[in-house]
Amino acid sequence: MEATRSEITAFIAEAVRGLYPEREARRIALTAAAALSGESEAKFMADPNQRVNIDGVERCAAQLAAGCPVQYVTGKTEFCDMTFHVDGSVLIPRPETEELVLWAEQCAADHRNPRILDVCTGSGCIAIVLAAHLPQAKVTALDISHTALETARRNAAMNGVSIRFIEDDALNGMPSLAGETFDIIVSNPPYIPHSEIESMHVNVTRYEPHEALFVDDADPLVFYRAIARAARTMLSEDGSLLFEVHEAWAERTAEMLRREGFGQTEVRIDMFGKPRMTCSRRRR
Template sequence: MRIREYRNHFVDTLAPIYDLDEAESFFYLVLEDKKQWKRIDLALNPEAQFSEIEIPEWNEILEKLKQYIPIQYILGKTHFYGLEFEVNENVLIPRPETEELVEWILSNNCKSGNLKILDIGTGSGCIAISLAKNLPAANISAIDVSEKALATAQKNAQTNEVKVDFLRNDILKTEDLEQQFDIIVSNPPYVRNLEKEEIRQNVLEHEPHLALFVDDDDALIFYRKIAELAQKNLSPNGQLYFEINQYLGKEMMDLLEQKNFQQMELRKDIYGNHRMVFGRK
């Protein structure tokens, strides 16, 4: 079968489930992963054909997409801040909004020297590893409650040739971080159960709920705990960065004020949602 014909079949099959542009983007992601071809390569080779071996593999991917399995989990990888990361069912898939958080940290610290940075709830390691890659003089640590997530993050650090000190830790049971940091950053669970109806099915059914959801009656549980630890374990003038629930921007600013942070700032992401906050000790 010609690849162009299969593309039409692929997109038509997924169009009732995903929108047309997304279905087409899936096709080209798989094409690049499996054949190292980009869109232009197919345009330049309109008569190119799939072999009999390739079609069953593509059909299997198509079936998984029909079951709402995220394309990143199917391919086993994704890109974040110009780097490649392994992802699996033990870690959240990194989002573009989180890249903006990394960019904010880097823009505020591009001229800094030997910073000590802690990433709390590291998951795939995308924040810590991206910072390590772009701040080579920094000493970066990362913690997570999940051993499987940490194993994935460690592999990602090795793949991207950076050093990050990974440690298993339940932050809600931690009373002291036992050292001082210049920067603490966290993208903790923040989706309330009442917001589940807004979550896409591929996320709700396949990404780890441990890293996503918090109880409706205490949605800021992680932020409160981390802010308290930050007051103990940030160096003077140390920086605290959070990715947050877009509906809780005011509540987050109030929390940081209650915890005696200064120079607080609430930022919107590229979609116009309140997504990031900053405070200085």
């Protein structure tokens, strides 16, 4: 498409205006247009009236209009000031998960050379940021999805960090790691009950991997319980077990963790005022 930069942004924004509020539609449009141009958003809009010729604008607008997240359309997202490749094999990292990473970093400060395990790693964003911020750490990342691990390996290479990736099942005790111990075990596992699907936006339900999002309503804490039970033997004496949790299940998750032997369990409020993280230590 040949047009001014502002006209290209407006064209994309118009395509998604029915799906998003006006301000968000404009933000998505700018992100997409800048990515197509190969420029930063600030540079793209430095001269909004400059005429440019950018390929793929119409195709991009059609994908976004169908509900595809802008991160999947552009193939990238930002997390903790680092760039990650994302596609339909992995969830798109959320801003609130950055707070979980920060809390894990704070816990890791208690250990000289922390051994860190990220369970249900997906894109690898948690493990990769921890490896980048804690170069003295030995980081392992686990997921059951082979394709997700391929994406995570790509992201590790792109961000220049060394991580051991393991394909294993968090619900089956993670036998590949039998006999190993870790100072930090962190996880953002599936936790959304299937009953919430109808209330969620199409850009999530149609495009993001359901196996990384949803759990049976009959047992929404299934991943937390399984990981906590594995952590009984895998967590070091002074280690920390951290989770991102569903805001409606935060206290119930904490109570379950205490029953599983992690008496020192704290619930933390996220940037949006919601109880979305827990940190546990084994009862002594």
